Amino acid sequence: MTLALGAALAKALAGSRTASGGLVPLLLSGPLGSGKTTLVRGLVAALPGAAEAEVSSPSFNIVNIYPTRPQVAHFDLYRVAGCAPEEFLDALDAQNVLVVAEWIENLPRADWPEEALTLTWTSVPSGRALEIRAWGKAADGLLEALAPQLNTWEKDS
Numbered sequence: 001m002t003l004a005l006g007a008a009l010a011k012a013l014a015g016s017r018t019a020s021g022g023l024v025p026l027l028l029s030g031p032l033g034s035g036k037t038t039l040v041r042g043l044v045a046a047l048p049g050a051a052e053a054e055v056s057s058p059s060f061n062i063v064n065i066y067p068t069r070p071q072v073a074h075f076d077l078y079r080v081a082g083c084a085p086e087e088f089l090d091a092l093d094a095q096n097v098l099v100v101a102e103w104i105e106n107l108p109r110a111d112w113p114e115e116a117l118t119l120t121w122t123s124v125p126s127g128r129a130l131e132i133r134a135w136g137k138a139a140d141g142l143l144e145a146l147a148p149q150l151n152t153w154e155k156d157s
Helices: 002-013 036-045 086-093 137-156
Strands: 026-029 063-066 071-076 097-102 116-124 127-135
Touching (some): 002 137, 063 086, 071 086, 086 097, 127 137
Parallel strands (some): 026 097, 026 116
Antiparallel strands (some): 063 071, 116 127
């Protein structure tokens, strides 16, 4: 299901641009092993150029850049404390780069982009739950584009 959600996000992202013209960033939060990198794997695999991309957690180098269209900047902010790395802020300003950041909770809210889609995994007795929130008009549109797929999965559960 997590890989499929990543693929659905890739499809929905096509028409989602922020007020500044950039792509809606995806901000991921959740415990180790919850599915953050798996979601990115599904997203990247559904984009043109995926054959050249090998998705892995960028834990040791903070960011992996995947040669997809659009290019994906996959950040791991696990080891970052207190302020956003310059590479993260630069990527947010790029027009044709999709920023995906794991462990966003490690950045102060002031360093988060104004528009974004947040995906938060939590542990529940039956496994895990995922909460998706839209911040800003473009993110609202992205969530609306995802809604039909999400509703289908909810009925299947």
